Amino acid sequence: MASWRAKVRKLIRGALALSLLCAQAAEPVLLATMGNKASVSFGDKPVTLSVGQSREGVKLVSVAPDSAVFEADGKRRQVRLGQGFFAPGGGEGQASGSANSATLFSVGHGHFMANISSGQGTVRGIIDTGASFLSLSTPQAAQLGLRIDRSNPILLSTAQGRKVSWRGKANSLKIEGITLYEVDVVVSEGNFPEVPLIGMSVLNRLQMQRDGDTMTLKKKF
Incomplete structure (x- = not known):
């Protein structure tokens, strides 16, 4: 009897450990x-x-x-983009809205993300009020079809060191379906930033209202 009870306790401990491990695993x-x-x-x-x-x-x-x-x-x-592997139809961080407004849902840790679209492609960026510009890496800019004049490079100081970058303008971009024109962008050489930073050159044109795990963006002009 004691041996049987010991086996049951062992099975229960194993099941609890597996349950805890699954609960702690983060969804990609x-x-x-x-x-x-x-x-x-x-x-x-x-x-x-x-x-x-x-x-x-x-x-x-x-x-x-x-x-x-x-x-x-x-x-x-x-x-x-923005979808989790285990999400049935749309992952956390998916957005909804109209041509002049959009509602974003937190992807965790107080962060919000939005699709950046052009006529040639889409990338997903993170809302960053600490960034002055819409910041892209050269592959991300290429994916959006942006052509940047490289005749006047600048050096940006980043956590990864100094990066060769270029300032330019995107004629037209959509942020979760909200169309913006003549958007100031900074494009950096290589794969920095890993995730596009949606900075103030975009956010200054939008009204932002946060309510818990949601953020509403509305076009100003």
Whole structure:
């Protein structure tokens, strides 16, 4: 009898440990795509995965301009920008709205993300009131089809050191469907920033109202 009870207690402890592990595992959320790479959040800071690489049991299989295919536990799923791997139809951070307003939902830790679209592509950026401009890496700018004049480079001081960058304008961009014209942008050489920063050159044109885990953007002009 004692042996049987010990086995039951062991099974219960194992089940509880597995349950706790599953509860602590963060759902991977697709933040951005860059060529054959994807920026993915696992509940902490974003990480960049190349096709074929894995993290926390999730493997990146392929990348498209606005989505990626992941594999976990032998199952594959196409995940769109801002969508979580386990979300049934749309992941946390998905937005809704009209041509002049949009509602964003937190992706965790008080962060909000929005799709940045042009006629040629879409990337997903993070709302950053501490950034002066819409900041993009060269692959992200290329994905949006932005052509930047490189005749007058500038040096930006970042946490990763000084980066060669260029200032320019995007003739037309959509932030979650809200169309903005003549948007000031800064494009940096290489893969910095890993995730586009939606800074004040965009946010100054929008009214922002936060209510808990939601943020509403409304076009000013």
